[in-house]
Amino acid sequence: MVEKDKGLVIIGAGGHGRVSAEIAVKMGKWKQICFLDDDDAAGLSTDIEIVGKTGDAVNYITEYEMFIAVGDNKTREKLQSMLEDSGARIAVLIHPGAIISEKAELGVGTVLMAGAIVNCGSKIGKGCIINTGATVDHDSIIEDYVHISPGTNLAGNVKIGKGTWIGIGSAVSNNVTIIGGCTIGAGAVVVKSILDAGTYAGVPARKIK
Secondary structure, three states: OOOOOOEEEEEOOOHHHHHHHHHHHHHOOOOEEEEEOOOOOOOOOOOOOEEEOHHHHHHOOOOEEEEEOOOOHHHHHHHHHHHHHOOOEEOOEEOOOOEEOOOOEEOOOOEEOOOOEEOOOOEEOOOOEEOOOOEEOOOOEEOOOOEEOOOOEEOOOOEEOOOOEEOOOOEEOOOOEEOOOOEEOOOOEEOOOEOOOOEEEOOOOEEOO
């Protein structure tokens, strides 16, 4: 059991969790950072301790802020919703090398990784991942539990629906809407709105299933 002190508990000690933990360390906000994970071996490549299982999270919500570092959108939503219902305080992680406009908004449980950019007027929902080097231009709306993968570029006035995953290196043209529950393949170029949930890939992006 960790000492009860002002700190951060990160749920998930896999690759995404370790990157999130490094961001938390760089932010310098918490005296103590630890992991919860159902796989005891998940955090072997980090010096941050795994102190328990995912189900132990409720034991820490009084003294600790929480962050869900799970890449799968649906699992992240399930865990964060459970913690919010239990009264947990959910952290926001912003890498010092990310750029976020003072006129942008970030929901709880969202992470901005190194090199990420969110420009003015954009609204990022809760539990989102704006991954390494991803850019969200002006006046865009990213709904809850969206994953914007590394190197993805969203132009201005883009709307991404809840739970959508945008693959690595993709591009979305301005004024485009992508409905919730979609998967956009790596390197896809979305030039017109997608209003039918499914998996899309290619240049320009087309539905493949």
